Amino acid sequence: MKRLLLPLLAGLAHALLLLLAFPPIGLWPFTLVAIAPLVWLALRPTRVNWKDAIAASLGASAFYWYQQQWVIEISTAGYFPLVMYLSIYPGLFVYLLNVLRRSFPRMPLSLLIPIAWTGLEWLRGELVWDGYSWFLISHPLIDAPALSLCGSVIGAYGVGALLASMVGIVFDFLVPIPPRDARPTRFRIRGMGPARLALCAAIVAIYFGATNLATRNPALAVAQPxxxxxxxxxxxxxxxxxxxxxxxxxxxxxxxxxxxxxxxxxxxxxxxxxxxxxxxxxxxxxxxxxxxxxxxxxxxxxxxxxxxxxxxxxxxxxxxxxxxxxxxxxxxxxxxxxxxxxxxxxxxxxxxxxxxxxxxxxxxxxxLTPFGETMPYISSWPWLQKSLLSIGASGMSFDLDxxxxxxxxxxxxxxxxxxxxxxxxxxxxxxxxxxxxxxxxxxxxxxxxxxxxxxxxxxxxxxxxxxxxxxxxxxxxxxxxxxxxxxxxxxxxxxxxxxxxxxxxxxxxxxxxxxxxxxxxxxxxxxxxxxxxxxxxxxxTFFREYGDFCWVFPLALGTLLILAFRRRTPNNSVAATGSSLPTGGSS
Incomplete structure (x- = not known):
């Protein structure tokens, strides 16, 4: 149980930062670091297992218990599974990032983190259960024009990917030293290899380039009529x-x-x-x-x-x-x-x-609104949908096409x-x-x-x-x-x-x-x-013309680069050496 305390606290820290960033508090700067506790947990020397991921999800669920409380008045039976479903993703991110880092130890985190985080955000928002695109980490930045303006080029998911990359840049500077003789894990500032520096420069250039392109957008000019x-x-x-x-x-x-x-x-x-x-x-x-x-x-x-x-x-x-x-x-x-x-x-x-x-x-x-007008997947079995409605949503009828x-x-x-x-x-x-x-x-x-x-x-x-x-x-x-x-x-x-x-x-x-x-x-x-x-x-706008291609292409290219340049030598494999994360070097 003591081992699970840190994942639980990391999830709670993530939930607290989101609570501060989203309404009713609405302090958008906290969204800039909202995923940092989860990243820290994923980068610890020990391997993240399913128990750690569940503990992180339980901690993160505090945010969703609060934000989804309005569902109780509609369907008490639906409140618990909805919160549990949304809480899966923070724990899944921790597990996925840990696997990626251990599989590709020399790859920059400024590439691995957006692949894991934004990929999961997109799945939750666009695909799984017909999509539920609330609480994206980019959303509070709408109150920060200097940071959100590039959304007219790369969209809300793209802004979230850039934000995740910026978090990765910070953690690329903080290279963990593996524990020796039961010493605790710690971080220290290290120099970054040329490849990582080049990637960081490219990410910053993408942000400023997208923002500059957005400011030149004719749609933002004085409007007539x-x-x-x-x-x-x-x-x-x-x-x-x-x-x-x-x-x-x-x-x-x-x-x-x-x-x-x-x-x-x-x-x-x-x-x-x-x-x-x-x-x-x-x-x-x-x-x-x-x-x-x-x-x-x-x-x-x-x-x-x-x-x-x-x-x-x-x-x-x-x-x-x-x-x-x-x-x-x-x-x-x-x-x-x-x-x-x-x-x-x-x-x-x-x-x-x-x-x-x-x-x-x-x-x-x-x-149709998931669980408000339709039950994703479940609607394929009318008898099951009718039974669930009678249990948890009395008075509602999902009869819309x-x-x-x-x-x-x-x-x-x-x-x-x-x-x-x-x-x-x-x-x-x-x-x-x-x-x-x-x-x-x-x-x-x-x-x-x-x-x-x-x-x-x-x-x-x-x-x-x-x-x-x-x-x-x-x-x-x-x-x-x-x-x-x-x-x-x-x-x-x-x-x-x-x-x-x-x-x-x-x-x-x-x-x-x-x-x-x-x-x-x-x-x-x-x-x-x-x-x-x-x-x-x-x-x-650029996004209106090309959609999510503007951020999907760079992340897909990054994923292909990871697969193409993966080094399988024992010295570079965390799994092979049994050590923790690498202590330095360039990719």
């Missing part, structure tokens, strides 16, 4: 949303309309509602089907009719979150002497309401303030990632690039229901932090309409480029409106 956007922030608690009775909907609907009137009074070009805040069952027309299966006509539900009439009188286009369907129909049920709705598919969607009608174009959510990438596009508008030198009508295309989709840079990049065809200006409008977070406001801040990263990476403005907050306008690179809704000094768990002129940036 602009579009005036009205954002409606509702304040519907999630427990009410899950069991939203017809009577409650009737009470909430007039309040939503009044907020919309308040926004319309400030003359926006479009008005944005949060995710699934339409109080009716369906916004689209449905088919009436008789007992013989014949379609006898089309109708719309009363809430939809009221909202469409309201929008027509308002005269301002609205983007509204609601449930979308394919071929919605009302069919009779002879057994119950009643009728019920059926459809071929159900989606979490965004609709454009214009001229009192529902526009044929809609956006259907492509990446994924949207098709073939149908993505952009809702078209005209700018409020056109460019002074424009010689032809300008087009603004608004893309609408829903909820957690804003945390996935690859999807947002695809949406923006698809909409930008034909040299159109692009705006991201993120609609979200952050009522899931209950009273835990740090999660709302972290969600909005992801939107700020998308603005930086893709060179476009991002507006957010969030139920319970935080609604905002983000124009990365401009003065006062992150504006939050303010209702009597509060931005979360309060209803209100935010109306503002939003910049429509010209040009693009």
């Amino acid at each position: 602009e579009i005036r956007v009205g954002i409606v922030q509702t304040n519907l608690p999630q427990d009410n949303k899950v069991a939203w009775t017809f009577e409650q909907r009737q009470e909430d609907f007039p309040r939503f309309l009044q907020l919309t009137r308040d926004a319309a009074a400030q003359n926006p070009a479009l008005i944005l509602w949060p995710e699934t805040m339409f109080p009716g069952t369906f916004l689209e027309p449905f088919e009436d089907v008789d007992t013989n299966g014949r379609v006898t006509g089309k109708r719309i539900v009363s809430f939809a009719n009221s909202l469409l009439q309201f929008q027509k009188e308002l005269g301002i286009p609205m983007l509204v979150g609601a449930i979308g369907t394919d071929r919605l129909r009302l069919v009779p049920d002879p057994d119950k002497q009643d009728s019920h709705f059926i459809s071929d598919h159900r989606f979490n969607s965004v609709f454009l309401l214009k001229d009192g009608r529902v526009d044929p174009l809609r956006y259907d959510k492509i990446r 994924r949207g098709s990438t073939d149908r993505i596009g952009g809702f078209e508008f005209s700018p409020t303030t056109p460019s002074p030198d424009s010689k032809r009508p300008e087009v603004v295309r608004v893309v609408t990632p829903i909820c957690f989709e804003i945390t996935e840079s690859s999807l947002c990049r695809k949406l923006v690039n698809r909409a930008a065809q034909g040299r159109a200006r692009v705006l991201i409008a993120n609609v979200t229901n952050d009522g899931w977070f209950g009273s835990f406001d740090p999660a709302r801040v972290e969600h909005q932090m992801a939107a700020r990263w998308r603005s930086l990476e893709l060179g476009v403005a991002v507006v957010r309409a969030a139920n319970t907050g935080i609604s905002s306008v983000t124009e990365y690179g401009r003065e006062n480029g992150n504006r939050l809704i303010n209702v009597e000094g509060r931005s979360s768990r309060v209803a209100g409106v935010l109306v503002d002129n939003v910049a429509l940036f010209r040009g693009t």
Whole structure:
């Protein structure tokens, strides 16, 4: 047990540094050293085994126990496995880095650490369990423009890789001396070999080169034209949303309309509602089907009719979150002497309401929220999913389908303030990632690039229901932090309409480029409106054009170099000599 105390303390130190770096404290400098305790543990002379990795994970789990506490209100049974899953990665990093260091003892840590850390971050954020790209070590740096600006070239993962490389440079100076005669492990300053110095210089050059390229980015220039956007922030608690009775909907609907009137009074070009805040069952027309299966006509539900009439009188286009369907129909049920709705598919969607009608174009959510709208992998067995829902998420039903990438596009508008030198009508295309989709840079990049065809200006409008977070406001801040990263990476403005907050306008690179809704000094768990002129940036960014290739290629090249130049002589193999880490020398 005494042996496991150091891994446990290293994990706790990592958790403490992350707690200081992320909201609610938000002291971003601590993220610069957040992985240092884990690196120190991996570089100790003794071999790291699975018990050490588990102890480190248990220590690191303190961060996730705190940050994921909002899950308890949704699914008590899901809270424990989610925290345990996220906690696996710090321990896995310690184990992997120790294996890499023992296998390639002469390779610079400034190369090994980003390969291990960023590789695991990418797996967690993009691949495993459909991806959960929260709590990347680069995220707090959005508040440090000098350090995050290169994200428009290499993205959030790339900034994290550079940060891990910088930690590696420090540890490359601290070469451990192997223990002799039971002396404790210690570190001392040593000279670095020419190859390591060259690699360190290359890493620093990459950082400054990426930052310099980012500052020359035309997307960060003064933007013309602009579009005036009205954002409606509702304040519907999630427990009410899950069991939203017809009577409650009737009470909430007039309040939503009044907020919309308040926004319309400030003359926006479009008005944005949060995710699934339409109080009716369906916004689209449905088919009436008789007992013989014949379609006898089309109708719309009363809430939809009221909202469409309201929008027509308002005269301002609205983007509204609601449930979308394919071929919605009302069919009779002879057994119950009643009728019920059926459809071929159900989606979490965004609709454009214009001229009192529902526009044929809609956006259907492509990446469903893991454990909020779908159970990754488990959804392949409906009986198992149903059983788990009955145990740990009573009242929830995971019945949504994924949207098709073939149908993505952009809702078209005209700018409020056109460019002074424009010689032809300008087009603004608004893309609408829903909820957690804003945390996935690859999807947002695809949406923006698809909409930008034909040299159109692009705006991201993120609609979200952050009522899931209950009273835990740090999660709302972290969600909005992801939107700020998308603005930086893709060179476009991002507006957010969030139920319970935080609604905002983000124009990365401009003065006062992150504006939050303010209702009597509060931005979360309060209803209100935010109306503002939003910049429509010209040009693009390096990351928008090339994506994660900008950081994947260097790390992949580094991995190939490791495999190509591995030295297998006994003198250079830690495993062969039974010694600890090397005492010096160049690679």
